[in-house]
Amino acid sequence: MSKKDTENLKDVVNQAIDSQQVVHVKLKDIGQKDVDIDKLTRPSKETHQEYWGRGLSYLAIGLIILLVGSIIGFVGIHGLATFFRDHVNLWQFLSSTDWDPTSGPNHVGALVMIVTSFLVTLLSALVATPFAVAVALFMTEYASKKAASFLQSIIELLVGIPSVVYGFLGLTLVVPVIRAIFGGTGFGILAGMLVLFVMVLPTITSLTVDALNAVPKHFRQASAALGATHWQTIARVVLKVATPRILTAVIFGMARAFGEALAVQMVIGNAVLMPYNLVTPSSTLTSQLTTQIGNTVMGTLANNALWSLALLLLVMSLFFNILVRMIGKKGAK
Amino acid sequence: MTKIITTKAVRLKYGNSEALHGIDLDFEAKQLTTLIGPSGCGKSTFLRCLNRMNDDIPNVHISGDIKFEGHDIYTNKTDLVALRKEVGMVFQQPTPFPFSVFDNVAFGLRLARIKDKALIEERVIESLKQAAIWNETKDVLNRNAQRFSGGQQQRICIARALAVRPKVVLLDEPTSALDPISSAEVEQTLIQLKRQYTFIMVTHNLQQASRISDQTAFFMNGDLIESGATEKMFIKPKRQMTNDYLNGRFG
Ligand SMILES: Nc1ncnc2c1ncn2[C@@H]1O[C@H](COP(=O)(O)OP(=O)(O)OP(=O)(O)O)[C@@H](O)[C@H]1O
Ligand SMILES: [Mg+2]
Numbered sequence: 001m002s003k004k005d006t007e008n009l010k011d012v013v014n015q016a017i018d019s020q021q022v023v024h025v026k027l028k029d030i031g032q033k034d035v036d037i038d039k040l041t042r043p044s045k046e047t048h049q050e051y052w053g054r055g056l057s058y059l060a061i062g063l064i065i066l067l068v069g070s071i072i073g074f075v076g077i078h079g080l081a082t083f084f085r086d087h088v089n090l091w092q093f094l095s096s097t098d099w100d101p102t103s104g105p106n107h108v109g110a111l112v113m114i115v116t117s118f119l120v121t122l123l124s125a126l127v128a129t130p131f132a133v134a135v136a137l138f139m140t141e142y143a144s145k146k147a148a149s150f151l152q153s154i155i156e157l158l159v160g161i162p163s164v165v166y167g168f169l170g171l172t173l174v175v176p177v178i179r180a181i182f183g184g185t186g187f188g189i190l191a192g193m194l195v196l197f198v199m200v201l202p203t204i205t206s207l208t209v210d211a212l213n214a215v216p217k218h219f220r221q222a223s224a225a226l227g228a229t230h231w232q233t234i235a236r237v238v239l240k241v242a243t244p245r246i247l248t249a250v251i252f253g254m255a256r257a258f259g260e261a262l263a264v265q266m267v268i269g270n271a272v273l274m275p276y277n278l279v280t281p282s283s284t285l286t287s288q289l290t291t292q293i294g295n296t297v298m299g300t301l302a303n304n305a306l307w308s309l310a311l312l313l314l315v316m317s318l319f320f321n322i323l324v325r326m327i328g329k330k331g332a333k
Numbered sequence: 334m335t336k337i338i339t340t341k342a343v344r345l346k347y348g349n350s351e352a353l354h355g356i357d358l359d360f361e362a363k364q365l366t367t368l369i370g371p372s373g374c375g376k377s378t379f380l381r382c383l384n385r386m387n388d389d390i391p392n393v394h395i396s397g398d399i400k401f402e403g404h405d406i407y408t409n410k411t412d413l414v415a416l417r418k419e420v421g422m423v424f425q426q427p428t429p430f431p432f433s434v435f436d437n438v439a440f441g442l443r444l445a446r447i448k449d450k451a452l453i454e455e456r457v458i459e460s461l462k463q464a465a466i467w468n469e470t471k472d473v474l475n476r477n478a479q480r481f482s483g484g485q486q487q488r489i490c491i492a493r494a495l496a497v498r499p500k501v502v503l504l505d506e507p508t509s510a511l512d513p514i515s516s517a518e519v520e521q522t523l524i525q526l527k528r529q530y531t532f533i534m535v536t537h538n539l540q541q542a543s544r545i546s547d548q549t550a551f552f553m554n555g556d557l558i559e560s561g562a563t564e565k566m567f568i569k570p571k572r573q574m575t576n577d578y579l580n581g582r583f584g
Contacts, residue, residue, distance in 0.1 A: 221389075221428070222430070222490070226497070227444055236444075241431055
């Protein structure tokens with residue numbers, strides 16, 4: 001092998017190492033003295049860093065998986081004990097309105113909480129969505145940059161307010177007004193819905209803004225070139241294209257409403273009574289949990305029954321997640 | 334021959350920089366005119382002036398005189414909707430909406446508040462046939478228009494533009510995002526249609542310009558250098574600059 005050939009080979013090998021490509025070189029073809037063969041077999045500094053980085057992130061992932069696993073396991077074991085150890089009938093749990101777990105396994109019916117939770121969630125999302133879409137449209141389509149970023153910061157502020165503050169405002173402002181108008185105590189689904197409306201509005205709005213901004217510009221151009229007015233373009237193209245992502249935004253809002261405890265507990269009344277109208281006291285899954293968990297002893301039926309409510313919440317949040325994914329997949333088609 | 338669009342001393346400024354320095358160019362009805370010239374010379378800018386698509390860009394200032402069938406299109410009273418119904422546009426990237434083929438082509442008709450279902454269907458079918466995409470779509474009119482090849486998508490967009498029966502169709506590099514076979518299909522479509530419509534097309538493909546256009550206009554740095562019958566210009570350009578460009582000496 002001539003000196004020039006060896007030089008070339010050296011270059012090829014070094015280049016390959018630099019670009020981290022795998023090359024098949026017959027080592028015996030290269031003069032031992034000409035090329036630093038160790039360079040190929042000895043792990044480089046970058047490789048070491050790679051091992052470390054990967055190791056650390058695997059460790060972190062492992063910890064999180066362990067954490068999530070034990071949360072689900074713990075809630076699952078206690079929540080299912082109601083059915084397996086205390087022999088409460090699952091159907092009865094889901095369909096009976098008789099909630100008095102201290103009186104024995106025949107009085108564990110969660111229907112009131114289930115219905116109330118769903119009602120406040122659906123109603124608040126239903127009312128919040130048109131507002132959120134309107135605000136988001138204003139921000140993305142009509143407002144100047146300044147106005148849009150001003151609104152954006154207001155929304156962020158609303159997200160940041162702790163839920164106890166919303167609950168307190170609801171208690172001092174909303175409940176008395178409802179009492180004055182409809183009579184009764186003022187506590188109930190209507191009050192809960194109004195508080196949750198304010199709480200989910202910023203969530204749905206900011207996600208809807210993202211959804212509208214994600215609509216490619218060339219759709220708007222094509223629509224305008226076909227003679228559409230700005231409003232026609234919004235109604236017939238932008239909203240239509242963004243619909244799957246807007247639905248996702250609504251579901252995120254619903255998930256937040258469904259899981260909200262403190263603010264709801266302060267205005268819902270916390271009586272386990274079937275809500276035959278919107279202005280009598282009732283109780284949600286979360287409010288029942290927060291108000292009762294301190295009054296029970298670990299391991300008793302009353303305690304396990306509360307864990308069953310927690311399990312139901314967990315299952316519901318899983319359901320919301322799956323729904324979001326399904327819509328995302330359909331939208332991608 | 335009749336001039337369908339006439340432009341006089343068209344100047345356009347983006348903010349402070351002038352992109353068009355006074356263009357005088359007239360377009361014959363039912364002819365295919367191509368605008369050629371190096372990148373950044375103002376072809377797209379000029380094309381967008383003809384259906385006022387530049388209106389949506391902030392800080393644009395346009396002066397001069399642009400007439401469609403003798404009517405100034407830059408008066409305060411000009412109805413953009415009516416103008417764009419007469420002067421349609423097809424873009425470089427195929428831009429079908431993520432709706433069905435049928436809804437895409439019917440889009441402009443529905444915008445115009447045509448309610449008659451039979452008429453809409455008739456127009457959609459006719460337009461798809463005109464754009465030479467009928468055979469590929471007739472059994473799948475309900476399929477999402479984005480689930481077609483690039484060339485098919487572009488022909489669906491041409492059908493969409495034709496559905497409102499415009500007199501002029503502007504095309505900004507309609508084949509440059511397409512593979513050779515798809516772009517040949519689109520070219521073929523344009524050749525078949527050019528006796529019924531007035532086409533004004535920007536292209537970087539000089540062979541394409543010579544193959545399909547009747548008239549050619551050569552732009553450079555915001556000026557119109559030369560315009561005229563395509564054959565004449567390609568065989569014997571009047572200006573040295575045109576000659577250099579056509580022979581690939583710059584651009
Ligand atoms: N929205 C805009 N804002 C500011 N300047 C612009 C804008 N659009 C185009 N320009 C400028 O105007 C000039 C002409 O651009 P134009 O897009 O019309 O060129 P073109 O001939 O179509 O080029 P190409 O062949 O690359 O598409 C260029 O210098 C460009 O930078
Ligand atoms: Mg261009």
